[in-house]
Amino acid sequence: MNPSDVPNEGTEPDVGGIAVVPAKNSPSIEATVAALRRIRGVTRVVVVDDGSTDDTGVRALAAGAEVLALPVNRGKGAALGEAVLAHPDAPWYLLADADLAETAEHLTALVERLLVGDEELVVARFPPAGTQAGAGRIKALSAAAIRSTTGVEVLEPLSGQRAIDGATLRSLHPAPRFGVEVGMSIDALRAGARLAEVSLPLDHDHTGRGWAGRRHRIRQGIDIVRTVWPRLGTPRLRLAVVLALSVVAIVASVGLGKATRWHGEALPAPSAKPRVILVTIAGAGMDLLEDPRAPAISSLARSSATASVSTRVPAPPGDLASQHASLGAGAPVALVVPGGDLEFGEAEGLTNESPATAAGPVKVQALPDGSAQVIDPLTVSDDSRSYGTRGLLGDSIRRDGGRVGYVWAGKGRAQLANGAAAVADDGGTIDTVDIAGVGDDPDAAARRYVDLDADLILVETRRSALTPSTLAVSDVDRVVAAIDAHRRPTDTLIVLGLGHDARWHLSPLILSEPGLRGTLGSDSTRRQGIMTMGDVSATVLNRLDRPRPKGLGGAVARIERGAPDIGALVDLDRRVDQRERSYAPTVTIFIVIQALAYIIAPLVARRSGRSSQLPGVLVAVTLGSAAFPVLTFLWRLMPVSLQGPFVTIPALTMLCAAAALLAMQARRFGLSPLNAVAGVTLAVMVVDASLGAPLQQISLLGYSPVTAARFYGLGNMAFAVLGACAVIVAASWLHAATDRRAAFVAVAGMFALVVVVDAAPMLGADFGGVLTFVPAFGLLLAAWSPITWNRRNVALAVLVGLVGFAVAVGVALKLGSGTHLDTVTNGGWDGFTEIVRRKVATNLRVMRLTVWSWMVPIAAFFLLLSLTTSGTWRERFRGATDLRTGLMGLFVVGFLGGAVNDSGIVIPALALVYIGAFLMLVQVRKPFEAPEVRLPEDASPPIKPAPAVSG
Structure with missing residues (x-):
């Protein structure tokens, strides 16, 4: 001056x-x-x-x-x-x-x-x-x-x-x-x-x-x-630091993912004259391994290679026909009555617990050449979850002269020969059978069984006392002990539980060979101690030194040598049961609480007027709801005794309330509370995925071995949470940034990290997420970019996007052998269309059955009323264009993700949890709206404020 x-x-x-x-x-x-x-x-x-x-x-x-x-x-x-x-x-x-x-x-x-x-x-x-x-x-x-x-x-x-x-x-x-x-x-x-x-x-x-x-x-x-x-520093230095940190984060995540992925050791080569005796025990759960009435089975489990098996079949619990047919297909198979949609367990007059004198769904008839023919009135369901090919295991063994045998080890002559469906070829043929039953001498019966002329001998037993044809637990134990005692030194003995009476349980698996002791797993699950039905089928063929046919799912078992921790396997089964019993009531209460907040908020806002604020409890409810997903993952760390619904529901409610109160202390800008929740969630999920995703397994919003088709990486619900939180953090980062160029590069690096974490085979292994994240994140970056979008720049951006997508696919195919992407590409066009058909059918079924479907109309009601109660869209986001764009990005992630993934309505429903919290903060706190101007009596009107402010 x-x-x-x-x-x-x-x-x-x-x-x-x-x-x-x-x-x-x-x-x-x-x-x-x-x-x-x-x-x-x-x-x-x-x-x-x-x-x-x-x-x-x-x-x-x-x-x-x-x-x-x-x-x-x-x-x-x-x-x-x-x-x-x-x-x-x-x-x-x-x-x-x-x-x-x-x-x-x-x-x-x-x-x-x-x-x-x-x-x-x-x-x-x-x-x-x-x-x-x-x-x-x-x-x-x-x-x-x-x-x-x-x-x-x-x-x-x-x-x-x-x-x-x-x-x-x-x-x-x-x-x-x-x-x-x-x-x-x-x-x-x-x-x-x-x-x-x-x-x-x-x-x-x-x-x-x-x-x-x-x-x-x-x-x-x-x-x-x-x-x-x-x-x-200088702008260039800050850009260099941001780029370096982004690269380091991506490399570190990939490196940790490789280091923490469970591999196990390959099983030793099969013997010179391989043979497999497969004993199935109907109604057996993991508790059988600790049952004092079964000392021989318990001892065998501790001295052999042991695991738990997910026998997930789209059929009622106890449906032994479908369970054994799935074992023979190496993939899920549900059997139904021809001409109707009834599953076997639902068909009138056909139950697995029918009296021994009743006609069963699966019979075995002797043929003149000494072989046998399986006769049953059931066909494979066209349910999208039932996609196995019946008889694939039997075909693989009999194709080059191998032989299969079936044994009924029950009381009296077999009437329900469901186990025959596991070893028969596609024509229903079995080479040799013994359906006379155990009789009074299990030792003599076992000698008969091991003398059968077959490469694979399936021995069907039932652990139950409900019908005259089944054996008591102690009798089943005596049969297994006798078979173990009389088998040849080169035989592989496999004991497998099937058809548990309750749906939410794993089944025991024991694989006994000389010198083989440890805990089993597979590349299908990437989890020590967990295998799938397809893994059992693939392992049977491996022990018989026979190639696995195309269409037979699963992977050959691998082993972590050492003493099997039977207690840990039983604890895993209990955790699965607790998770399944907690899931429905917990999620229902979670949605109902949000529904009340969403219904009340716009009505109170309409009645209250501009100067009043909605009760802070409404903001707390939606912030607590946004914290709910990450808290369910962290709750997975608690002991199994606390995982039941009577502890989980009140505990998560209190944790959500505490998280909301802590988040509301964040005050940097209007959406800081939600940004804090999203930031913590994003960090937890990235770290968890880099460490092998232990928090995803058997958590409420993760995946469960008895219901989900996934056992490792990030599930669809986690994918929705990860994408929504990434968008919120990115929008908040740009909104609060002083150095916008560095912030833009940081956001692009964070998006790249999220895509890698979600899609990399050694991390999230969810390549389907790329179909959502790449276009959604690309559109957001284009909207936030300072670039002028003329025709040339648009064409260049599309080209770069396509090249990047192609590179991602190539890298995933190179590194992701055995992943979902590998399955899609190897199936050709027919395989691809079949997968699309199954995904569409799954989405429609999920929409009808899941409680998450309630979220969409509830949230839509809130969005409609909240946007019509007061103010315009521009007024509510005055000076917060980045956040307004981010809100649009949340919609894209949610609904595009629901369209291309097979969890259907669940993904947009979870995205709406964060959208609701976003809009509740904007509606209640009004963090971006223009201030109310009050003038003293002697003052002239001020100049009208410009439509932008930040900080």
């Missing part, structure tokens, strides 16, 4: 400045306003009522100030931005804290120095506060930050009492909250402004050294670190 611009004594300046006072619950506001009004040159005092819960705004207005009332606390940075927007032509601004009271009149010296000096920024220095102040660490940190970034030494870096040239202030991007002073100093000095400090006899309310003061300084320190960090 030139000296000639300074007003003479006793005169008013031609164009005065604006005094700005951010205030929240200030008891000294009247005195501060009165003192500022006495400063020559100040033509208007603007108090920004920053979400006060008392009458601060009313008292400021009565004292003669213009009041800009913000509906929610946004911090000093945003308050200053609103004042500048309201008065964008002021030649200079005087910034003052609300607690100066009468001493604010001394700020006259700052105005005079600004008007007569050469500086564009003049800062007041306070007198020493003694013991009333803190230890000075935050002040020293701030001074060091300014010095390291600008080379200028300042003594009062945190002072909010400042006079600043109008053009200079309007050229700056206000830092958020308590970082505003440090950010202003750094940005102004870097832009070429000159700074002066003036000592003044000011006084204000000191925070002291108590807990309240410490908490204030902690928040202040966090805000200052957030402010300084993006201002360190």
